[in-house]
Each structure stands twice: as C-alpha cells, then as structure tokens.
Amino acid sequence: MFVDLTAAYDTAWHRGLTCKLLLLLLDRHMVHMIMEMVGNRNFTLTTGNGQRSKLRRLKNGVPQGSVLASLLLNIYISDLPTTIFRKYAYADDLAIMHADGDWQAVEGALSKVMETLGAYLQTWKLKLLFVAAVLTPASSTLPSMTPCDL
Numbered sequence: 001m002f003v004d005l006t007a008a009y010d011t012a013w014h015r016g017l018t019c020k021l022l023l024l025l026l027d028r029h030m031v032h033m034i035m036e037m038v039g040n041r042n043f044t045l046t047t048g049n050g051q052r053s054k055l056r057r058l059k060n061g062v063p064q065g066s067v068l069a070s071l072l073l074n075i076y077i078s079d080l081p082t083t084i085f086r087k088y089a090y091a092d093d094l095a096i097m098h099a100d101g102d103w104q105a106v107e108g109a110l111s112k113v114m115e116t117l118g119a120y121l122q123t124w125k126l127k128l129l130f131v132a133a134v135l136t137p138a139s140s141t142l143p144s145m146t147p148c149d150l
Helices: 014-024 028-039 069-076 103-123
Strands: 002-005 086-090 093-097 128-132
Touching: 014 028, 014 069, 069 086, 103 128
Parallel strands: none
Antiparallel strands: 002 093, 002 128, 086 093
16 A cells, blocks of 8 residues: 655644654754754745735745755654554655455455554644555565565
8 A cells, every 4th residue: 555645744743843853862952953944934925916925934844855854754754653564654655565365354454554544644743645555466476675664
C-alpha cells in the first residue's frame, strides 16, 4: 500500500516537531536554533491587480526545498506506530507491505493499520492525500529491500 501525505512539508506541526527533536537531540540550544530557522518565516499574498495582504507568520511547516526539510520531516514521522506491516518511509511518502496467503486476513490487517495510522496522523496534525493498494499473489517476486523500522 502506498500512502502520500497532503502538504506534509507545509503542515508539519512546529510544537510537535520541537518535542520530537528534544527527544532526539541532547542539546536544547541546537533544537532552539533549528526551530528558529523553521519557525521564523513570514509571507504576504499578492492579488492579480497588485494588492498585497498584511505580513503573516507561518505557524506550521518546514521550508520545502531546504537542505533540512526532508531530514526534519523524516524525524517528524520517525515514530510511526509499530504494526505487523513493514514500513518504508521518506519524507511525505510511505509504503506499507505485508504478505499473507489469506486475502481476508490481509484486508482485516490493512483496515487495522489504516485505523492506527489515521489516529497517528490526526495526533500529529498530518493528513492523507491518497492511499493506493497494490495486491500481488504471494508467488510474485519483489525486489529485495531492507525495511526501515520506523
């Protein structure tokens, strides 16, 4: 199953990211510096006729295209819930894999995983863009990959 998160770079919750960085990094000053870079961003809107809005502060998100953005987003989703499925993740893309000879068992397990994932995403203020399920017979060969235990 392939999962894509909606605007994950733009919606990463700053307070949640701060909490996760504090658990990962021992230096609180480093966390503060990173969050200053991420959180100290503003924007204005300009209409087609040249009118501009007031300057507004961005309250969520990481600067997409920056060197740190993918790393920070990977840290943000690094605590995805543990399930019987293998997970492969990078930034806003997630692949979830499971093998079982019983299609009904796969369907039931998949429903539970999506429920668990939905609760996680809601807690951390992320949203699904789409989910695509790919079912293949157990006899087909998949490329050899090492799972990333997130």
